[in-house]
Amino acid sequence: EHAFWETQPVRQFGEKDEGEAAEGAIDAGGRASERAESAPPSLPPGYEWCSCDMRDEETQKEVYELLTNNYVEDDDAMFRFQYSKEFLKWALCSPGYHLEWHVGVRLRVTNTLVAIITGVPARVSVKGKEIDMAEINFLCVHKKLRSKRIAPTLIREITRRVNAKDVWQAAYTAGVVLPKPIARARYWHRSLDIKKLVEIGFTRLSRDSSMSRAVQVYKLDPKPKCDALRRMLDEDVPQVTALLSKYLSSYSLAPVMSEADVRHWLMPRDGVVFSYVVENENGKITDFISFYNLPSQIIHERTKHKELKAAYSYYNVATSMPLVDLMADALILAKCNNFDVFNTLDLMENASFLEQLKFGKGDGNLHYYLYNWRLSADLEASQVALVLT
Ligand code: MYA
Ligand code: JJ1
Known part of the structure; x- marks a missing residue:
């Protein structure tokens, strides 16, 4: 076999x-x-x-x-x-x-x-x-x-x-x-440009929905709700490292990141990785959003579109607001950066915002493996906090 x-x-x-x-x-x-x-x-x-x-x-x-x-x-x-x-x-x-x-x-x-x-x-x-x-x-x-x-x-x-x-x-x-596999995660997708997604066959409209209705359903505000959200800067690295390390430490499978790792993996890079922080009045970073840019080629191109622009949720931490509110702003930020779809796995606490934010379950699974390490039992996706690019 x-x-x-x-x-x-x-x-x-x-x-x-x-x-x-x-x-x-x-x-x-x-x-x-x-x-x-x-x-x-x-x-x-x-x-x-x-x-x-x-x-x-x-x-x-x-x-x-x-x-x-x-x-x-x-x-x-x-x-x-x-x-x-x-x-x-x-x-x-x-x-x-x-x-x-x-x-x-x-x-x-x-x-x-x-x-x-x-x-x-x-x-x-x-x-x-x-x-x-x-x-x-x-x-x-x-x-x-x-x-x-x-x-x-x-x-x-x-x-x-x-x-x-x-x-x-x-x-x-x-x-x-x-x-x-030690764990099985599912992909979920949130339409940002429903018209394009239907045209390229990534999504179908449900039987009782017209395109104009669907456009309304997936419409997003033009700007994030949280005013204090801004792009992550180099000087944020120590605080982001501390915030993230504390957050990740509660999971069964998670990366351990030094400041150098955070600088590499999470500082914004044009066209590659997008990161934002919420800084409060005292200069404390309370929340963090990140996603990366992984487009897909449309193999049998039947339309004017050549590429699907997909943002993939990376690491997110909410402490000053509910995670669902932070992720609602992540969708807006992805839309502002011209992405067609926002993808996520049901890892960490992600399952908690999927329904409210109108994500749909994809047809793909992602299985997690360890080489030369035995666990006594499989992990739930919600116990996994390792996102590989
Ligand atoms: S996952 C992404 C994998 N890439 C793709 O899917 C791209 C498109 N597909 C291909 O390029 C080929 O189909 C590949 C297989 C290369 C996938 N992981 O050469 P074969 C087993 C592991 O005749 P091909 C990623 O990148 C298969 O069960 N094994 O087949 C993580 C069979 O073995 P067995 C796989 O189709 C990779 C054997 O290969 C995978 O020409 C992690 C058949 O070989 C797969 N995704 O080539 C790798 N797919 O008979 C493991 C098939 O036993 C790392 N197979 O069933 C392990 C840790 C190593 C480091 C350890 C350090 C301590
Ligand atoms: O992107 C994926 N699926 C899409 C496209 C499906 C096209 C037909 N097969 C999908 N679209 C439907 C979304 C829709 C949203 C609104 C509600 C209804 C559903 O499901 C899938 C993930 O779902 N992607 C893949 O299959 C790509 C491979 C994933 C495995 C990657 C492994 C590589 C890891 C290497 O480390």
Whole structure:
């Protein structure tokens, strides 16, 4: 059934529950390092390993093009993620990143990049235990090379390179079900430009609704309700770090962020990540909003539209007002920034505002996984506070 995953230190389907006592590394200390390989696994003849330097413009373009044409699609192959170069640089060149964890496969004769898998270092809190991990993302094999077992080879190679830095755990997400999810989250969508969303087939009008009625339903105020909301500034980093750290510490799975991490992941970046704070009269930051820009390409373009502009909810903290009021303003800010739709997962407290703010449940799931870490029980989405880009 899972010829590759059965060989890996991950929870298997049908495995007996071993209770709280068994929580921890599946393949512990000594055994894990015995497993560590000293040479890369072999690729089919004609292919070779490389590292992708995302600060090099030529490489950035190759990674961008591989993903643009071959990365994640929805179940009906209508939309494909369209990560921008700036976004990829942000997602991959985070504090402490290792060039070798951006693994590529090239076709020797032409030097064409045909597959990648990436990792960045992150400190992750799992049920209160802080672990240095790799966050794995952007696993992608060119459409013409699918089903040749290249993905397992990529996973083995990145595992080897991560282990070489003395890191033995990883966190990753996928739309597909693999052995074995620790949590399942759902995508929810809030229309900002309903007319465009219908035209491109992202949404349908309910049977009893006309377009003009739907436009009314999704209409938003032109400006946020909260006057004290402003873009996050560099000088806010210490307070945002404190606010966020306190908030995240109550979850079973959450990133542990230093000021440097917050500066990297949460300071506004044009066209990539949007962050806002509420500062009170005493100069105290009480609330925080963030979302990132991840457009999708419209695969069978039948209309004038080429791209779906989607904002994805990132980390949000409300202390001076109800979360639903803060997120109502997040929708307005996304609309002001010309997004067509605001997407979120039902992580953290997000389920509490979905209905009131007119989100609809999407057709996509996101499964969360840990590599080489056993939990005694699955987590509820509401206990997960880790958002991977
Ligand atoms: S999730 C996003 C994944 N990317 C896409 O969906 C893009 C479009 N699809 C593709 O590019 C290919 O279809 C991929 C598979 C590359 C996905 N995660 O080579 P194959 C297993 C893990 O013949 P292909 C993300 O980026 C599959 O069950 N495994 O298949 C997080 C089968 O194994 P088994 C997957 O279709 C990635 C084997 O691969 C996935 O040509 C986290 C078939 O290989 C998947 N998304 O290529 C990776 N899809 O027989 C794990 C299929 O056992 C990281 N498979 O069922 C683990 C931690 C590593 C570091 C550890 C450090 C300590
Ligand atoms: O975007 C997604 N679904 C959309 C489009 C569906 C098109 C047909 N399949 C969707 N639209 C309906 C929304 C509507 C809103 C108002 C009320 C009624 C419903 O559902 C989905 C998420 O829902 N996206 C995907 O499937 C993309 C893949 C997601 C997995 C990503 C894994 C990559 C992680 C790597 O780390």
